Amino acid sequence: MKMAWDVERALKVNANAYHVYIACMLARLMETGVLGLNVLREASEHTGRCMAEYVSVHGLSFESAEEALQFLNDLMGFTDELVVEQRGGSVEVRLDRESCRICPRDTGGLESPLTACPLIGFVKGYLEGLGLLKLKERYDMERGEMPAKQEDGQCIFAYPIAKKKAETKKRQESRPQAK
Numbered sequence: 001m002k003m004a005w006d007v008e009r010a011l012k013v014n015a016n017a018y019h020v021y022i023a024c025m026l027a028r029l030m031e032t033g034v035l036g037l038n039v040l041r042e043a044s045e046h047t048g049r050c051m052a053e054y055v056s057v058h059g060l061s062f063e064s065a066e067e068a069l070q071f072l073n074d075l076m077g078f079t080d081e082l083v084v085e086q087r088g089g090s091v092e093v094r095l096d097r098e099s100c101r102i103c104p105r106d107t108g109g110l111e112s113p114l115t116a117c118p119l120i121g122f123v124k125g126y127l128e129g130l131g132l133l134k135l136k137e138r139y140d141m142e143r144g145e146m147p148a149k150q151e152d153g154q155c156i157f158a159y160p161i162a163k164k165k166a167e168t169k170k171r172q173e174s175r176p177q178a179k
Contacts, residue, residue, distance in 0.1 A: 005109035010101075016077070019101035020108075022118070027108030030116050041121040048125025056130065065091050065127050072126060078102055078119065086161075091133065093123055093157045097150060115148045120157050135159035 005027075010020050029035035051072070062068035066084040073082040080099035085092050101107055104116040127133050136159065148157050 004111055009109070010107050013099050013101050013107060015101040015107055019077070022102045023104055023108030025108075026102075026116060026118060027104040027110035030104060030110055030112065037116065040116065040118060044118040044121035045125035046121075047118075048122040048127075049129035050125075051122070052126050052129025062130060062132065065132050068127060068130055068132060069093065069123065090158055090160045091127070091135065093119075093159075094154045095119065095156075097153055097155050100155065117148055117155060117157075119155075120148055123157060124159060131165045133159075133161055133165060134163035136162045 005024060010023070013019075015023070026035065026040070030040075055071070055075075060071070062071065065086065069082060069084045073079065078101060079095045081094075081096035083094040085094075097103070097106065102118060104110040104118070105112065110116055124135050128135060148155050150156070
């Protein structure tokens with residue numbers, strides 16, 4: 001894997017300094033082989049759980065995965081368009097690839113055929129950390145299944161729902177409020 005950083009890509013998607021930091025750091029770690037896809041997924045999932053606790057301690061709670069992820073995208077500005085749909089027994093998240101600000105490939109310059117997206121694990125950890133859903137990964141990377149697909153200019157993540165959590169609001173309301 002090699003890296004081809006181009007500041008114009010970051011400017012094109014209106015990335016801020018934090019977006020550039022995340023995208024370029026991940027791209028470089030992937031390029032040097034220090035960070036593998038399984039570690040990235042696990043670390044980003046843990047980070048999603050931390051973010052869930054952070055927003056919860058500030059008194060925020062959400063009725064749905066859609067509401068929670070729209071809030072997160074509004075807060076962090078990952079992409080201009082994020083669509084979340086629950087279909088039957090799964091949650092599908094669609095991100096506009098052209099405007100994604102933390103993509104290690106498009107913004108960070110990583111040249112790799114692999115899906116190095118930190119949002120795959122982050123979304124899962126965030127939704128589970130909020131207590132909204134328990135999700136299963138649909139892919140098995142050892143068998144060559146990738147965690148995301150690209151279609152019509154979008155990156156698409158699909159997670160089968162293992163369990164819908166009840167009593168979420170009560171659990172979140174019992175947390176201490178931020179001062």
